[in-house]
Amino acid sequence: MVRTLASSGAGVDVVVGKAGTGNSTALGAYRAALDAAGVPVVGVAPSATAAHQLATSAGITDTATVDRLLVELDHRRRTLPRGVAVILDEAAMCP
Numbered sequence: 001m002v003r004t005l006a007s008s009g010a011g012v013d014v015v016v017g018k019a020g021t022g023n024s025t026a027l028g029a030y031r032a033a034l035d036a037a038g039v040p041v042v043g044v045a046p047s048a049t050a051a052h053q054l055a056t057s058a059g060i061t062d063t064a065t066v067d068r069l070l071v072e073l074d075h076r077r078r079t080l081p082r083g084v085a086v087i088l089d090e091a092a093m094c095p
Contacts, residue, residue: 002029014091024057027087031058040081044069045089054089066094 001023005013017023034041043060045051055063064072066088072078080086088094 001026002033005030006033024054024089027054027058027060027089031060031087034085040084041087042069042080042084043087043089046093047090050090050093054087058087058089060087 001015001017005015015023015026031041041060041062043051043054043058043063044066045054045063046066048065051063051065054060069078073080
């Protein structure tokens with residue numbers, strides 16, 4: 001999974017995995033590869049609990065809920081740097 005994400009070059013990649021199968025651990029390895037390449041990483045999830053879990057499991061220090069990120073962007077309280085990788089965890093839970 002990490003190799004595929006790191007080499008795809010796609011604007012959007014989707015990873016599907018069952019709970020408890022190492023998805024967060026693999027995302028942590030992907031995050032480490034992005035860090036090493038100088039790519040900024042933002043993690044988002046539909047709930048604060050899931051965002052915290054993403055931060056803890058994958059080591060993504062810049063995490064927020066999807067709603068919070070969207071509000072901050074909409075009100076220009078935040079911008080995303082060029083080339084940022086946004087990791088959305090638990091996307092199936094987003095409306």
